[in-house]
Amino acid sequence: xxxxxxxxxxxxxxxxxxxxxxxxxxxxxxxxxxxxxxxxxxxxxxxxxxxxxxxxxxxxxxxxxxxxxxxxxxxxxxxxxxxxxxxxxxxxxxxxxxxxxxxxxxxxxxxxxxxxxxxxxxxxxxxxxxxxxxxxxxxxxxxxxxxxxxxxxxxxxxxxxxxxxxxxxxxxxxxxxxxxxxxxxxxxxxxxxxxxxxxxxxxxxxxxxxxxxxxxxxxxxxxxxxxxxxxxxxxxxxxxxxxxxxxxxxxxxxxxxxxxxxxxxxxxxxxxxxxxxxxxxxxxxxxxxxxxxxxxxxxxxxxxxxxxxxxxxxxxxxxxxxxxxxxxx
Amino acid sequence: xxxxxxxxxxxxxxxxxxxxxxxxxxxxxxxxxxxxxxxxxxxxxxxxxxxxxxxxxxxxxxxxxxxxxxxxxxxxxxxxxxxxxxxxxxxxxxxxxxxxxxxxxxxxxxxxxxxxxxxxxxxxxxxxxxxxxxxxxxxxxxxxxxxxxxxxxxxxxxxxxxxxxxxxxxxxxxxxxxxxxxxxxxxxxxxxxxxxxxxxxxxxxxxxxxxxxxxxxxxxxxxxxxxxxxxxxxxxxxxxxxxxxxxxxxxxxxxxxxxx
Numbered sequence: 098x099x100x101x102x103x104x105x106x107x108x109x110x111x112x113x114x115x116x117x118x119x120x121x122x123x124x125x126x127x128x129x130x131x132x133x134x135x136x137x138x139x140x141x142x143x144x145x146x147x148x149x150x151x152x153x154x155x156x157x158x159x160x161x162x163x164x165x166x167x168x169x170x171x172x173x174x175x176x177x178x179x180x181x182x183x184x185x186x187x188x189x190x191x192x193x194x195x196x197x198x199x200x201x202x203x204x205x206x207x208x209x210x211x212x213x214x215x216x217x218x219x220x221x222x223x224x225x226x227x228x229x230x231x232x233x234x235x236x237x238x239x240x241x242x243x244x245x246x247x248x249x250x251x252x253x254x255x256x257x258x259x260x261x262x263x264x265x266x267x268x269x270x271x272x273x274x275x276x277x278x279x280x281x282x283x284x285x286x287x288x289x290x291x292x293x294x295x296x297x298x299x300x301x302x303x304x305x306x307x308x309x310x311x312x313x314x315x316x317x318x319x320x321x322x323x324x325x326x327x328x329x330x331x332x333x334x335x336x337x338x339x340x341x342x343x344x345x346x347x348x349x350x351x352x353x354x355x356x357x358x359x360x361x362x363x364x365x366x367x368x369x370x371x372x373x374x375x376x377x378x379x380x381x382x383x384x385x386x387x388x389x390x391x392x393x394x395x396x397x398x399x400x401x402x403x404x405x406x407x408x409x410x411x412x413x414x415x416x417x418x419x420x421x422x423x424x425x426x
Numbered sequence: 427x428x429x430x431x432x433x434x435x436x437x438x439x440x441x442x443x444x445x446x447x448x449x450x451x452x453x454x455x456x457x458x459x460x461x462x463x464x465x466x467x468x469x470x471x472x473x474x475x476x477x478x479x480x481x482x483x484x485x486x487x488x489x490x491x492x493x494x495x496x497x498x499x500x501x502x503x504x505x506x507x508x509x510x511x512x513x514x515x516x517x518x519x520x521x522x523x524x525x526x527x528x529x530x531x532x533x534x535x536x537x538x539x540x541x542x543x544x545x546x547x548x549x550x551x552x553x554x555x556x557x558x559x560x561x562x563x564x565x566x567x568x569x570x571x572x573x574x575x576x577x578x579x580x581x582x583x584x585x586x587x588x589x590x591x592x593x594x595x596x597x598x599x600x601x602x603x604x605x606x607x608x609x610x611x612x613x614x615x616x617x618x619x620x621x622x623x624x625x626x627x628x629x630x631x632x633x634x635x636x637x638x639x640x641x642x643x644x645x646x647x648x649x650x651x652x653x654x655x656x657x658x659x660x661x662x663x664x665x666x667x668x669x670x671x672x673x674x675x676x677x678x679x680x681x682x683x684x685x686x
Contacts, residue, residue, distance in 0.1 A: 219554060
């Protein structure tokens with residue numbers, strides 16, 4: 098049976114939830130296998146993740162390793178992934194390659210597509226097995242206004258998948274074989290170097306892309322995110338911000354929800370003082386439930402809100418925070 | 427320094443965006459503009475050229491229908507020196523692979539020191555063309571730059587990530603995509619608008635570039651769209667006006683729906 102390669106996202110030794118979602122999708126299409134990018138120094142640590150991947154159905158874990166792989170941008174990772182694809186093709190074939198729809202994931206996929214002369218579909222929100230075993234994808238276009246179904250017609254199907262496109266479900270027990278694939282980076286890959294990483298202070302809140310609840314603030318906060326953060330903490334949510342709030346310098350860009358920021362799809366999205374411009378809607382419209390608080394009864398955000406409160410967020414949020422805490426005891 | 431900026435003509439996101447019968451983005455009969463995210467690339471190119479001085483030139487390149495000259499014109503009004511517009515009926519329905527092939531071929535002929543692009547288009551938004559163009563040209567790629575400085579044959583950028591901000595260096599020539607955080611694009615001045623009328627725009631066909639028509643267009647696409655279905659707009663739900671109990675009502679809704 099052909100393998101479905103899933104590119105793992107691992108941060109500080111922890112496998113991100115999206116990787117398990119991709120493995121769940123991979124099981125529909127073939128035999129799941131995981132690809133972990135690492136340098137020789139981190140190979141043992143990466144190999145130790147194999148049981149976690151096996152729990153979600155991976156039969157093989159490829160350690161795609163190269164000296165200083167993680168100190169360069171995507172070119173080296175695309176080269177390492179191409180080497181894994183070649184290895185897997187020699188061992189039963191590759192039915193598809195699934196990668197998380199992050200900025201880096203899409204670039205790796207783009208370069209791999211050129212190398213393998215294979216079709217690429219980005220930002221899938223669903224992937225199912227179609228006629229003849231070909232993966233059929235669903236994408237959301239024009240800020241959620243259209244659903245597009247498509248498939249790859251040439252080469253190895255390369256598909257980047259958005260977070261929360263599937264519910265991660267463990268598979269029946271098994272174990273994974275670890276297969277190291279070592280490459281030497283090209284001169285081109287080594288031309289771009291990460292020379293410094295300035296770590297950001299951890300907020301202690303869930304990751305924006307993975308959180309099941311997101312509470313976002315916009316222009317209506319006037320720059321004061323305290324009530325937004327307090328409510329987010331009461332419900333265990335990640336904090337997001339509109340482009341207006343980010344452009345005003347009120348909240349870091351890494352928290353921006355929208356077309357030019359993160360695209361989120363949580364169970365619950367709470368928009369506070371956000372008008373609902375198309376740029377913002379593109380980043381949150383696929384949320385399961387949308388709640389909006391805005392002083393302006395005419396704000397377009399109310400057109401998509403399942404529950405809306407026309408009112409001042411500085412009155413509504415603190416009251417809601419108190420009520421939630423009381424409810425949770 | 428020779429700088430090339432890739433720009434795209436897109437349907438205005440504020441307008442009514444739709445698909446044509448053949449599943450391509452409808453670019454006829456809708457108001458089109460220079461993709462907003464490309465304005466940041468044009469602005470950055472102008473700033474790099476101004477800082478480098480001397481014989482620096484900024485050339486914008488676009489691939490698109492006749493109307494795409496709007497995107498070139500806007501870039502020239504902002505201050506770019508020249509435009510290249512690849513227009514050919516065979517391009518209709520081209521995917522990212524074909525587009526990147528045509529762009530890369532057009533750019534190679536200009537022998538740039540620096541290629542700049544936006545972070546994504548505002549229509550398809552795949553964000554893959556910069557990586558594909560870089561791959562085809564064999565150029566180092568530095569994407570999602572939040573700042574850009576050039577010192578001799580080395581460029582330095584910063585990239586804002588979730589857990590850290592990275593400082594990245596690359597050799598030149600290189601391809602750099604820029605975010606909407608990098609600058610505030612200038613508005614064309616009256617002088618700029620007048621000057622743009624005299625700036626050269628070269629129109630090229632696929633034959634001029636030596637690209638075979640069989641390599642582009644819907645027929646050459648490596649993916650196929652089976653269906654495009656308009657989603658019913660999300661129906662507005664319940665709405666209350668805050669009478670002093672808005673927060674309580676909100677939490678009651680969340681509890682009733684088992685969301686908290």
